[in-house]
Amino acid sequence: MIGTTISHYKILEKLGEGGMGVVYKAEDHALDRTVAIKFLPRVVAANSVEQERFIREAKAAAALNHPNISTVHAIETADDETFIVMEYIAGVELKERVRGAPLSIEGALDIATQIAQGLQAAHAKGIVHRDIKSSNIMLTRDDQVKVMDFGLAKVRGAEQVTQIGTTVGTAAYMSPEQARGDEVDHRTDIWSFGIVLYEMLTGSVPFRSDYEQAMTYSILNEEPRPLHEIRPEVPVELERVVNKSLAKDPAHRYQNADDLLRDLRHLTRSSGDRGTVTKGALPSRRRKRVMYGAIALGVLIAVVLAVELLQTGGSRESHTLAVLPFVNESGDPDAEYLSDGITESLIGHLSPIASLKVMARSTVFRFKGPEVDPRAVGRELNVASVLSGRIDQRRDRLIVGVELIDVASGTQIWGERYNRQMSDVFSIEEQISGTIADKLRLTLGVGERDRLSRRTTENTEAYQLYLKGRYYWNKRSMEGMKTALQYFEQAVARDSAYALAWTGIADCYVVGSGAYLQIPPHEADLKAKQAALKAISIDDNLAEAHTSLASVRTSDWDWQGAEREFQRALELNPGYVTAHQWYGELLYLTGRFDESVAEIKRALEIDPLSLIVNSVLGWSFLAARDAERAIAQSRRTLDMEPDFIDAIDCYAQALMLAGRPDEELFPVLIQRDTLIELVRSAEVPLVRDAYEQNGLRGYWGAKLDILSTRGEGQNIWPISLAECYAQLGEVQKAVDVVEELWKKRDSNLTYLPLWVPLDPIRSDTRFREIIRQMNFPQDVASASQRPQQQ
Numbered sequence: 153m154i155g156t157t158i159s160h161y162k163i164l165e166k167l168g169e170g171g172m173g174v175v176y177k178a179e180d181h182a183l184d185r186t187v188a189i190k191f192l193p194r195v196v197a198a199n200s201v202e203q204e205r206f207i208r209e210a211k212a213a214a215a216l217n218h219p220n221i222s223t224v225h226a227i228e229t230a231d232d233e234t235f236i237v238m239e240y241i242a243g244v245e246l247k248e249r250v251r252g253a254p255l256s257i258e259g260a261l262d263i264a265t266q267i268a269q270g271l272q273a274a275h276a277k278g279i280v281h282r283d284i285k286s287s288n289i290m291l292t293r294d295d296q297v298k299v300m301d302f303g304l305a306k307v308r309g310a311e312q313v314t315q316i317g318t319t320v321g322t323a324a325y326m327s328p329e330q331a332r333g334d335e336v337d338h339r340t341d342i343w344s345f346g347i348v349l350y351e352m353l354t355g356s357v358p359f360r361s362d363y364e365q366a367m368t369y370s371i372l373n374e375e376p377r378p379l380h381e382i383r384p385e386v387p388v389e390l391e392r393v394v395n396k397s398l399a400k401d402p403a404h405r406y407q408n409a410d411d412l413l414r415d416l417r418h419l420t421r422s423s424g425d426r427g428t429v430t431k432g433a434l435p436s437r438r439r440k441r442v443m444y445g446a447i448a449l450g451v452l453i454a455v456v457l458a459v460e461l462l463q464t465g466g467s468r469e470s471h472t473l474a475v476l477p478f479v480n481e482s483g484d485p486d487a488e489y490l491s492d493g494i495t496e497s498l499i500g501h502l503s504p505i506a507s508l509k510v511m512a513r514s515t516v517f518r519f520k521g522p523e524v525d526p527r528a529v530g531r532e533l534n535v536a537s538v539l540s541g542r543i544d545q546r547r548d549r550l551i552v553g554v555e556l557i558d559v560a561s562g563t564q565i566w567g568e569r570y571n572r573q574m575s576d577v578f579s580i581e582e583q584i585s586g587t588i589a590d591k592l593r594l595t596l597g598v599g600e601r602d603r604l605s606r607r608t609t610e611n612t613e614a615y616q617l618y619l620k621g622r623y624y625w626n627k628r629s630m631e632g633m634k635t636a637l638q639y640f641e642q643a644v645a646r647d648s649a650y651a652l653a654w655t656g657i658a659d660c661y662v663v664g665s666g667a668y669l670q671i672p673p674h675e676a677d678l679k680a681k682q683a684a685l686k687a688i689s690i691d692d693n694l695a696e697a698h699t700s701l702a703s704v705r706t707s708d709w710d711w712q713g714a715e716r717e718f719q720r721a722l723e724l725n726p727g728y729v730t731a732h733q734w735y736g737e738l739l740y741l742t743g744r745f746d747e748s749v750a751e752i753k754r755a756l757e758i759d760p761l762s763l764i765v766n767s768v769l770g771w772s773f774l775a776a777r778d779a780e781r782a783i784a785q786s787r788r789t790l791d792m793e794p795d796f797i798d799a800i801d802c803y804a805q806a807l808m809l810a811g812r813p814d815e816e817l818f819p820v821l822i823q824r825d826t827l828i829e830l831v832r833s834a835e836v837p838l839v840r841d842a843y844e845q846n847g848l849r850g851y852w853g854a855k856l857d858i859l860s861t862r863g864e865g866q867n868i869w870p871i872s873l874a875e876c877y878a879q880l881g882e883v884q885k886a887v888d889v890v891e892e893l894w895k896k897r898d899s900n901l902t903y904l905p906l907w908v909p910l911d912p913i914r915s916d917t918r919f920r921e922i923i924r925q926m927n928f929p930q931d932v933a934s935a936s937q938r939p940q941q942q
Contacts, residue, residue, distance in 0.1 A: 157181075159230040161189055161237070177240060183813045187225065188238045215277055219787040220270035222290070222298045225815070241298050246348070247286035253355050257386065260352040263289075265416045266297035267345060269791070272409035274299075275338040282336065284344035285325040286351055296784055323364045324357045328400045331368045339402040342412060346397025353390075354382045358398070372400070389419055418531055471592050472535040474511040475499050477520040478552075479542045491543045492517075492626075493619025494552070494581065498539070501585040503727030503758075504695070507595045511535060512729040512759030513626075530559030533760070537565060537592065539584075550574045554584055556591060566591045575612045582607075608691065609653075614646035618653045625660060633660055633668035651694050654687035658700035665707060665899045667869075673899040677707045695725035703734055707899035709926045711742050729759040733768055741902065742929050745776035763792060767799040774806050775906040782806035797827045805908040814848045821851065830872055831858060852879040871900050875909035886913045887922075894922045901926065 153163050153176065160182040167175040173190040180187050214224040223239035246263065249255070255263070267289060274281060281288075283301060290298040323331075327343035330336050350358045358376030361367040376398065379391045393415050399405040406412040475498050480491040496513050503510045511533055519529045530538040537558055544551040550572055556565040566587060570580050589596060609615055621639035624632040637660040643653035658680045660669065666676025681704040687697035702717030718735035721728060732755035739748035749772050755765045770785035786803035789796060804820040822839060825831035831839055835858055842854035856876035870893055877886035890910075893901050904910065904923060913919050 158189075158233060158235070159228060161187065163189070173236075180237070185811075185813055186240045188240045190236045190238065192234050216274055216279065218270055218273040219784065219791075220266045220297045220299060221273060222300045223816075225813075239298075241290045241292060241300075243290050243292040243298075245287050246289040246291055246297075246352070249291060250286055250351055250355060254383065255352045257353070257390065259295075260349065261390070261416060261420050262295065263291070263297055263352060264345070264349050265413065265420060267299060267348065268409055268413040268416055270297065270299040271338075271341050271345065272413055275341070275409050280336065280338050281341050281344075282330070283322060283325070284341050284348060285322050286348050289348070292780075294780065294784065323367050324359060326368070326371060327402070328372050329402060331371050337402070338409070339405050339407070342397050342406050342409065343402075345412070346394055349394050349397065350376065350379070353379060353386055353394070387419065389415075393419070471507065471537070471594060472509045472511075473502065473588070473592070474516050474530060474533050474535045474538050475502070476524060476526060476529060476538060476540045477517050478540075479521075481542050481544045482546070484545070487543075487545050489620045489623035490545060490550075490616070492623050493616075494541070494543060494577070496622060497581050497619075498584060501581060502588065504725040505589065505594060506597055506726060508589075508592070508727075509758065510727055512727075512755075512762065514729075514763070514765075515759045515761040518761050526555075526557050527559055527562050530557070535559060539588065545574070548574045550577055550580070552580055552584075556588060577612060577615065578607050578610075608694070609647045609650040611647040611650070614643045614650050614653065617643035617646065618650065618656060621653070621656045625656065625663075628663070628668070630668050630670065633663070636660055637669065649690050651687040651691035651697060654683050654690065655694065655696040655700050658683035658687065658697075658704070662700055662703045662707075672896070673707070674897050677704055677897075677899055680704045681708070693724055695721040695728045695731060698724065699728065699731040699734060702731075702738075706734070706738055706741070707902055708897075709902065709928075711738065711927060711929070714738050727758055729755045729762070729765065732758070733762075733765050736772060737768060740772045740775035741905065743905075745772065748772045748775070761792070763789060763796045764798060766792065767796065767802060770799060770802040770806070771906070774802055774809065774908070777809065779806050779810035783810060795823075795827060797824065800824045800827065808908045809911075814843075818843050818848065818851060821848075825855065828869070830869060831855060849880065852876045856880065869900070870898070871907070874913075875907075878910050878912045881912065883913050883916055886910070887916050887918045890922060891918060894925070 154165060156163050161178040161180055164177045164179060164186075167177050167188060169175070173192055175188055175190045178187050178189045179185075214227070217223070222241060225237040225239065227234070227236050229235075254260075267284075271281070271284075281299070284299070288299065288301045290300055292298065325344040325347045327336065327340040330340050330343075347357055347359075359367055359370040359374070361370060379386045379394060380388075393412070396404075396406055397412065406415075475495055478491040478495045480488050495516070499510055499513055499516075502508060503512075515533065516529075519532075524540075526538040526540045530536075537556060539554060539556050541552060541554040543553075550570075552570045552572075553568070554570075555567040557563070558565050568584075568587070570576075570583075572580060609618075617639045621636045621643060623636075624639065625636035627633075627636075637657065640653050640656035640660065644650055644657070647653070661676040661680035661683070665673040667673075669676065680700065684697055684701035684704055687694060688701060691697065698717045698721035702714045702721060705711075705714035705717060715735070715738060718731055718738065721731040722735070725731070732751055736748045736752035736755065739745075739751055749769065752765060752769045752772055756762070756769070759765050766789040767786070770782045770789060773779075773782035773785055782802060783806045786799045786806060789799035790803065793799075800820060801824050804817065804824050807817045807820060822831065822836065822843075825839075826833065826836060839851060839854045839858070842850035844850075846853070853876075856873070859873055859876065870889060874886045874889040874893075877883075877889065890901065890904070890913075901922075904926070905928060910919075
């Protein structure tokens with residue numbers, strides 16, 4: 153077989169063999185890529201039942217599209233051979249990784265979480281794997297999990313092929329119901345997952361025997377050796393997850409992968425939190441030695457920390473807090489801006505405190521709703537305490553109830569109810585912020601106490617208008633942005649010295665470079681700059697104003713000026729996540745990739761569930777030409793929100809950079825185009841037909857034809873024209889578009905050094921001169937023609 157060619161696949165080497173097929177590495181000459189091919193063994197091919205099961209594998213797996221499941225490209229028949237063409241994964245089987253030695257607890261948790269994510273995706277489509285085992289799980293070079301071999305998959309609603317009373321699967325990983333030959337469902341995969349997790353933690357499977365019958369008896373009648381006896385340092389909660397997965401009665405197991413995944417993620421977040429994860433039992437004599445050693449070590453650490461705190465003036469971060477979205481109990485949906493606004497204001501008051509890490513708005517607002525359990529959210533976010541609140545506005549009265557909860561114990565640290573005039577909203581926020589600092593015994597640095605009570609306006613009406621502006625600004629829609637701008641402008645009309653409202657105006661123009669407001673980028677940049685400078689002239693100590701100005705300077709290609717503003721903003725408010733995020737973008741644009749990743753990860757520490765910050769991390773990898781990490785990070789973001797356009801754009805460009813096949817790339821490109829209306833719904837069939845006839849070249853040509861017919865102001869996004877020309881090989885036309893945008897100082901050109909669709913024109917002299925004229929650092933300008941990473 154090796155060296156032969158079947159259809160357009162040249163067989164290179166044998167990768168493995170199992171009961172359901174032989175797998176080879178092959179070269180796909182049609183698409184110039186390496187693939188894995190699984191052939192049905194001829195002895196099995198003669199059995200129509202086995203052949204049907206083999207074909208079902210292809211259909212089941214082809215229905216799945218998930219980063220933790222191996223991709224099936226096609227099922228084909230040639231030369232009397234039926235075979236599946238799959239993604240070739242360069243890596244190692246989990247079985248080989250575990251062989252002879254257990255994994256670290258952190259490593260096992262990471263891999264287990266990824267396996268559970270893959271099962272969650274499969275089960276959601278009604279697909280049961282039925283053969284989860286360590287040899288069916290591949291680990292890439294970056295330790296990304298790929299669940300392989302859906303050869304035994306059972307699809308909900310499909311005709312039953314395997315008769316009841318027969319066993320299918322691998323004996324050591326079989327669930328009790330599977331071993332008995334009973335009907336199985338998704339919970340059989342959860343059992344097998346538990347076996348794999350036990351194997352990762354101990355180095356061996358829990359049920360072992362030289363004879364399948366004896367192993368089956370053990371699975372049905374015996375309990376595995378407790379984890380804490382084999383490995384005492386395994387956390388009690390992790391042992392509970394394993395035990396629950398291995399409950400012999402399916403009704404006592406995890407009932408779905410969602411619950412399993414939730415517990416794994418909680419363990420991952422809490423594994424570094426002192427005292428949150430309780431260790432397994434130790435033998436009594438050893439336990440005493442450990443206890444005495446721990447006491448001595450604790451005293452030493454306490455002394456060291458005390459000295460450090462004295463030397464640093466108590467600036468060490470010591471507490472974590474989540475301010476949950478306040479619940480609007482007024483019965484008036486129009487008052488939602490007030491509950492959201494007070495939440496955001498409190499986050500803004502508290503985040504500059506150096507000894508306190510406050511979760512950012514976009515993370516906590518994912519838990520918005522009246523039925524949220526504050527303690528459960530606190531555990532999910534791995535914070536020490538949670539503030540929850542409710543507001544009720546009755547004409548000119550404002551009733552605010554708050555509760556500060558200790559997450560570990562569930563006890564109330566503090567609670568209060570305020571019934572004041574609406575004009576007292578400022579003092580309510582100040583009192584809440586000050587009391588939190590006191591109750592949490594925070595060490596406040598120079599000026600931090602004053603900042604807690606600092607007001608940016610005394611005008612209640614202007615403040616309410618500002619909150620309404622932020623409420624609509626956060627919607628990130630065209631209608632929302634226009635409404636936000638109106639409210640911000642009304643706020644400064646009430647109080648022209650309201651610096652925070654001026655930053656709101658700047659941010660309306662900054663985000664999307666005017667696209668949300670449907671104005672040209674150069675006009676948006678000018679208005680943003682004017683508003684940001686106005687805010688700074690009023691209050692030079694406002695981190696938001698310096699961040700807005702830094703973004704304007706970035707769009708103006710003033711890299712050094714932008715960096716100074718970002719550093720000033722972070723000096724004023726180290727907890728301001730937007731400053732960390734935008735500064736991270738500046739760093740990757742100027743070629744400082746490692747610094748960029750570090751800065752964006754600082755933003756993620758504060759705002760771990762932020763879609764945009766997670767997406768920007770992908771762009772940072774893309775800027776460094778690390779295609780695979782950019783793909784993986786984009787997929788993680790899209791797992792959170794499948795239609796998040798920024799991540800889709802990054803994903804598409806990363807796939808292009810990696811040289812992924814047309815059939816993988818086209819769906820992502822067309823999804824991007826339709827979401828931002830570069831291609832309208834009625835135009836999609838035209839583009840799809842062009843693609844089917846002429847591949848991606850047809851796609852780019854059809855899109856160019858569509859964009860070329862659009863009138864003025866019809867959301868063309870001119871850089872898209874340059875993309876089309878570049879991909880079609882029309883270099884001079886592409887450079888003409890870029891040059892015209894450069895003359896207009898279009899801020900979309902800020903991303904030229906990393907924009908993958910423009911790679912075909914990077915060697916052009918005019919293009920390289922434009923890059924140089926944009927004041928990029930010399931090493932970035934000289935590296936504008938970067939090799940693609942394979």
